[in-house]
Amino acid sequence: MYAALWRTIPGPSWFRVFVLLCLALVAVWACFQFLFPWLSTVLPFNELTVSDGEMTPLPDLTP
Amino acid sequence: MSEPTSPGASPGGVMPTFVRLERTDPSGPLIPAGGGAPATMPAGAPVVATSASSRAAIQLAAASSGRALTIPWPTVPSASDSDPRRRIPVLAIITGLIGELLITAGVLLGLYVVWELVWSTVEARPLQRQALEVVHKRPGYVPPAPDTAAWAPEYTDNIPEVAVPDRGEPWVSLHVPRWGYKYNIVIAEGVDKYSILDQGLIGHYPDTQGPGELGNFAVAGHRITHGEPFAGIQALRDADELIVETDENYLVFAVYDRDIVSPYDMSVIYPVPGQEGVDPVKRLITLTTCHPRYTSTSRYIVWGDFQYWTKKSEGRLKALVPPSKR
Numbered sequence: 001m002y003a004a005l006w007r008t009i010p011g012p013s014w015f016r017v018f019v020l021l022c023l024a025l026v027a028v029w030a031c032f033q034f035l036f037p038w039l040s041t042v043l044p045f046n047e048l049t050v051s052d053g054e055m056t057p058l059p060d061l062t063p
Numbered sequence: 064m065s066e067p068t069s070p071g072a073s074p075g076g077v078m079p080t081f082v083r084l085e086r087t088d089p090s091g092p093l094i095p096a097g098g099g100a101p102a103t104m105p106a107g108a109p110v111v112a113t114s115a116s117s118r119a120a121i122q123l124a125a126a127s128s129g130r131a132l133t134i135p136w137p138t139v140p141s142a143s144d145s146d147p148r149r150r151i152p153v154l155a156i157i158t159g160l161i162g163e164l165l166i167t168a169g170v171l172l173g174l175y176v177v178w179e180l181v182w183s184t185v186e187a188r189p190l191q192r193q194a195l196e197v198v199h200k201r202p203g204y205v206p207p208a209p210d211t212a213a214w215a216p217e218y219t220d221n222i223p224e225v226a227v228p229d230r231g232e233p234w235v236s237l238h239v240p241r242w243g244y245k246y247n248i249v250i251a252e253g254v255d256k257y258s259i260l261d262q263g264l265i266g267h268y269p270d271t272q273g274p275g276e277l278g279n280f281a282v283a284g285h286r287i288t289h290g291e292p293f294a295g296i297q298a299l300r301d302a303d304e305l306i307v308e309t310d311e312n313y314l315v316f317a318v319y320d321r322d323i324v325s326p327y328d329m330s331v332i333y334p335v336p337g338q339e340g341v342d343p344v345k346r347l348i349t350l351t352t353c354h355p356r357y358t359s360t361s362r363y364i365v366w367g368d369f370q371y372w373t374k375k376s377e378g379r380l381k382a383l384v385p386p387s388k389r
Contacts (some may be wrong), residue, residue, distance in 0.1 A: 036178040048353040049283040
């Protein structure tokens with residue numbers, strides 16, 4: 001997978017390393033911006049309210 | 064290409080030693096990498112082994128066959144080679160792919176932990192400040208008295224009631240001197256996780272009373288991550304002030320009890336905590352957050368009892384000024 005990615009990128013090694021670093025940064029940014037915020041609403045690790053299991057959705061808070 | 068002879072077949076039981084070989088000419092014989100300068104090779108022997116044992120094996124084989132040698136090397140890639148051992152290694156490709164996916168998943172999980180524990184708070188801090196600005200721009204909001212103002216008189220009766228706004232709206236804010244005299248986090252209406260609590264704000268349980276009303280003003284906040292407004296919940300001691308700043312007034316509560324309960328124990332936010340259907344005679348504040356830290360198997364609850372209130376327009380609140388500056 002990553003070997004194929006390496007072969008796909010043209011140019012000398014330093015350029016490939018540079019391109020891969022940029023791709024990794026974009027991937028991390030996308031995770032922090034979109035994937036993880038969504039994931040945190042799905043995962044049950046960080047609940048803090050008391051409830052009887054019935055929560056009604058609220059409108060978005062726009063400060 | 065000269066005829067190959069296997070060194071493994073040589074007498075004396077000498078094991079073949081692997082020597083890296085390469086072809087200088089696509090159709091030519093294999094020669095060892097690095098070692099074999101053609102000028103030093105003896106005539107009729109195109110291969111020079113670089114280690115003593117492989118040299119011995121070659122010499123033995125050469126002695127028994129009397130022919131020039133090349134050593135076959137099974138894994139040197141060759142386009143023209145039709146050796147069945149050089150089929151596409153499907154299993155190796157699949158296991159390699161699975162391995163890379165697992166490594167990627169591990170890195171992603173690590174990144175998620177970093178995001179949750181560190182970055183969510185970095186992102187929530189500006190949202191907390193923005194919400195405070197929104198509250199400060201509410202019509203009727205009175206800014207706190209300047210540092211030169213006198214102490215505001217403290218009242219215990221005629222407690223002003225604050226209208227509870229629509230869901231999602233930030234409306235009052237909480238000060239907790241125990242957590243620092245600058246601590247001031249907005250309380251918004253509702254305890255929706257994504258739109259309120261994950262923005263670093265404190266959420267007011269709908270259907271519980273407003274601040275200063277007879278009953279229970281119950282709020283929830285993150286203890287870790289997302290701005291962690293209740294990070295210091297366990298540092299609260301009896302009589303610590305919990306101060307609700309409304310548009311015009313400060314309402315001061317004092318901590319009197321705490322508990323660790325099940326996440327489904329709604330009775331902690333009843334008008335009279337723990338007792339259903341009882342008419343309240345006290346004005347309480349309830350803080351709820353997760354417990355233990357990093358998990359959410361229980362809830363940490365802190366209760367405060369109403370003490371007094373002051374008008375912001377009448378002076379400074381003594382409880383909000385560090386003792387050294389009073």
